[in-house]
Amino acid sequence: MRKTEKEVLEYSQHAIDIIAKKEMTKEEIEAFTAEVVDNFNNFVNPGTLEYRKSAADDYTSIEWIDEKDGFYDLKGRKYIDWLGGFGVFSHGHRHPKVVETVKNQLSKQALGSAELLDGNRSMLAKILADVTPGDLKYTFFTSSGTEAVECALKMAMMATGRHYFITGTQDFHGKSLGALSLTGKGVYREPFLPMLQGVRHVPFGDFDYLKKTVESMAYIGELPAAMIFEPIEGEIGVIIPPDDYFPKVRELCDEYDILLIADEVQTGLGRTGKLFAVDHWDVKPDILTLAKAMGGGVMPLSACVCTERCYEKFMYDNPWMHSTTTGGNPLACAAGIAGMNVMLEEDLSGQAAEKGAYLMEKLAVLQEKYKDIMVEIRGKGLLIVMVFCDDEKGYQVVTEMFGRGVLLSGTETNARCIRIEPPLTITYEHIDAGLAALEESLAAVAAKA
Numbered sequence: 001m002r003k004t005e006k007e008v009l010e011y012s013q014h015a016i017d018i019i020a021k022k023e024m025t026k027e028e029i030e031a032f033t034a035e036v037v038d039n040f041n042n043f044v045n046p047g048t049l050e051y052r053k054s055a056a057d058d059y060t061s062i063e064w065i066d067e068k069d070g071f072y073d074l075k076g077r078k079y080i081d082w083l084g085g086f087g088v089f090s091h092g093h094r095h096p097k098v099v100e101t102v103k104n105q106l107s108k109q110a111l112g113s114a115e116l117l118d119g120n121r122s123m124l125a126k127i128l129a130d131v132t133p134g135d136l137k138y139t140f141f142t143s144s145g146t147e148a149v150e151c152a153l154k155m156a157m158m159a160t161g162r163h164y165f166i167t168g169t170q171d172f173h174g175k176s177l178g179a180l181s182l183t184g185k186g187v188y189r190e191p192f193l194p195m196l197q198g199v200r201h202v203p204f205g206d207f208d209y210l211k212k213t214v215e216s217m218a219y220i221g222e223l224p225a226a227m228i229f230e231p232i233e234g235e236i237g238v239i240i241p242p243d244d245y246f247p248k249v250r251e252l253c254d255e256y257d258i259l260l261i262a263d264e265v266q267t268g269l270g271r272t273g274k275l276f277a278v279d280h281w282d283v284k285p286d287i288l289t290l291a292k293a294m295g296g297g298v299m300p301l302s303a304c305v306c307t308e309r310c311y312e313k314f315m316y317d318n319p320w321m322h323s324t325t326t327g328g329n330p331l332a333c334a335a336g337i338a339g340m341n342v343m344l345e346e347d348l349s350g351q352a353a354e355k356g357a358y359l360m361e362k363l364a365v366l367q368e369k370y371k372d373i374m375v376e377i378r379g380k381g382l383l384i385v386m387v388f389c390d391d392e393k394g395y396q397v398v399t400e401m402f403g404r405g406v407l408l409s410g411t412e413t414n415a416r417c418i419r420i421e422p423p424l425t426i427t428y429e430h431i432d433a434g435l436a437a438l439e440e441s442l443a444a445v446a447a448k449a
């Protein structure tokens with residue numbers, strides 16, 4: 001219900017004062033916790049509380065301060081971060097170089113005029129052209145992964161004059177209406193059907209099926225503008241395709257003049273042990289989408305990077321064919337520039353490869369010991385999944401881990417697959433501490449069975 005301006009002023013000042021606080025007394029913590037839970041219940045999403053409750057023993061924990069190697073909640077409890085904000089914190093939490101660069105930018109200008117030229121955006125676009133595979137050259141900046149995917153779809157349509165797409169049955173590309181047309185999960189799609197027409201979902205990694213789909217689309221005169229794939233399906237539980245899949249996909253695309261979009265929102269920027277996951281197979285996409293870690297763990301930033309051919313029709317004739325007021329703003333691009341610098345300077349991809357191999361080896365031993373509960377582990381770099389025998393066991397393990405100060409989560413509504421996606425900067429100490437907690441958690445869950 002609408003309040004008076006005076007009341008809103010008072011409440012917003014209270015919020016500003018809380019943001020300014022570095023510490024709180026015990027009473028203040030209790031009062032603020034009750035206030036936040038109440039706000040979630042009334043104004044954000046009560047379902048979120050219920051869902052978190054089932055995944056954690058204390059759903060009232062409030063995030064408060066991030067450190068480079070983990071973070072503290074308001075009650076001063078430290079967490080080992082095995083979740084990494086679902087891939088946002090690849091650089092660790094508040095990396096000093098990223099924070100300093102953003103502060104330097106903030107001391108001059110926050111958002112841009114959207115009329116004069118924007119230096120940061122230009123420099124980051126050049127950096128992306130310099131690090132991405134093949135002939136990727138131009139970048140359109142946005143703020144979320146979903147927006148980057150939307151941009152990629154429109155670009156592909158304009159570049160080819162075609163309107164259809166092929167994607168993986170279990171791919172995840174976001175939840176706006178365009179991106180959702182590609183995202184496979186029926187539960188998120190059904191209420192919004194029909195969406196983009198002519199999207200074919202094919203089993204991921206099955207090249208023969210894909211080839212037959214393209215052949216039949218060609219036969220009936222409905223060739224797609226593009227194929228869009230996550231190089232490794234992350235959201236559904238880290239599905240890694242056969243090594244020859246993407247090289248063959250590239251050839252097939254070339255044969256039929258279909259564009260290849262690599263959605264690297266999750267797999268990109270070092271996560272899988274290479275700068276981009278397509279680098280594992282030396283495949284060069286026509287369009288590459290990036291987000292999550294793109295803002296260095298400090299700002300929201302996403303990018304749709306493409307070849308000259310893809311940009312030509314999309315932007316040359318009318319540079320406003322696609323636009324966003326705040327996407328690629330100076331603060332976000334400052335974070336992105338520093339993030340790329342740190343990524344290369346600290347060899348975060350190499351760190352992901354080494355630490356991922358270490359973690360997988362140790363996890364394999366635990367999986368063998370508790371194979372009735374943890375039925376499989378899969379992973380590449382630091383994108384790893386533990387597959388449990390059912391949802392319930394997955395939740396129990398996450399709850400046990402939370403009780404031991406290690407943060408993990410299921411995938412949206414499913415706890416059978418629990419991803420391990422820590423900052424790429426995670427220390428071996430935190431890996432080992434997490435493994436020790438996991439062993440105890442598995443033993444506790446096994447004892448309940």
Ligand SMILES: Cc1ncc(COP(=O)(O)O)c(C=O)c1O
Nearest residue numbers: 144145146172173174263265266
């Ligand atoms: C591969 C992929 N694409 C797109 C998205 C959507 O990104 P966002 O949640 O930033 O909109 C995600 C999010 O998890 C993703 O993993």
